[in-house]
Amino acid sequence: MPVWLKDPMSFPGQEPGDVEIGVCVTDIQQRVGLGQSTTSQYLAMLRQAGLVVAARRGKWTYYRRDEANIARLMETLRDVF
Template sequence: MKRAFAGGGDVRTARQRGSKSISYSDIQQRVGLGQSTTSQYLAMLRQAGLVVATRRGKWTYYRRDEANIARLLETLRDVF
């Protein structure tokens, strides 16, 4: 989970777009990272349950997983 937040760029991009889906290429352009680095960060965010990937033809779109993010925030409030 910690590594998923370390990059920050992907989370910022998702937050800017709200709960709408955003394409992989849009994310890569916005965060200004290389293809490999962007893919690694998105994989970490998916594994942490913070984003959901959806394939549409050749394209992959990402959106926040609102339910998991809400649970994470609730847990953090309880802990701190």
Template sequence: MAVFNALGHPTRLAILGWLKDPESFPPQDQPASEVGVCLKHIQARAEVSQSTASQFMATLQRAGLVTCTRIGQWSHYQRDEAAIAALGRHVSLAV
């Protein structure tokens, strides 16, 4: 399942945790609670290159764990709370 592969990397798992509190990132032009966190802020916190941050977010997006909003040239990401809750229910049923 793509979601478990996405969560299998410690940095991607950390990013998903960080996005739970978007206001913990530096201020943006648009409120992070509304549009998500800009990739450049995720990149800085993860201490990875822009391309690596993009790959991490693409993996999380393909797994359905985050959504992306484009504003101009910038990509903003936020957790898909409904998908994460459904995953939690699915995992708890399997145990």
């Protein structure tokens, strides 16, 4: 799922201004084909791991990758392996 978020414009209905805040959880749910609850649980785990950032806009939640944390994770993995 985080790989999909690397290109927010690949989601239907995304506007160029949306890239800054991320992708709506509803659009993510439609792409993964899972229920809303399951999708939200997976996104919550990714957020807790520091791989994605959540932003609220009204009643909608948007997710985007946390590129800085992902880069740190990749660097750590390279150091370990």
